[in-house]
Amino acid sequence: MHNLIALIRDRRVLAYCGAACYNATTTECTCICNGMNHGAGRRAAVQNTRANAKRCAEAFVDAHPWAAASELRLSLPKAPNKTKLLF
Numbered sequence: 001m002h003n004l005i006a007l008i009r010d011r012r013v014l015a016y017c018g019a020a021c022y023n024a025t026t027t028e029c030t031c032i033c034n035g036m037n038h039g040a041g042r043r044a045a046v047q048n049t050r051a052n053a054k055r056c057a058e059a060f061v062d063a064h065p066w067a068a069a070s071e072l073r074l075s076l077p078k079a080p081n082k083t084k085l086l087f
């Protein structure tokens with residue numbers, strides 16, 4: 001599965017946003033994007049993620065302290081994969 005955003009710690013994916021979210025047809029979103037990409041389709045989800053990934057991840061970690069001290073990994077087309085540390 002291709003995740004656009006993932007929070008990773010100790011080689012484990014703690015939270016992510018991917019096709020199951022941006023192709024969703026249900027109303028509930030429980031993933032790291034907090035609804036930003038939910039049902040938006042891949043193209044819009046990539047644009048949203050490019051613009052807001054860090055803010056999304058920070059909000060997720062604020063709401064889910066167990067995800068603190070993890071690494072934000074982005075997988076976006078036409079851009080190198082970026083890795084940034086949170087906290």
Ligand SMILES: [Zn+2]
Nearest residue numbers: 017021031033
């Ligand atoms: Zn999502």
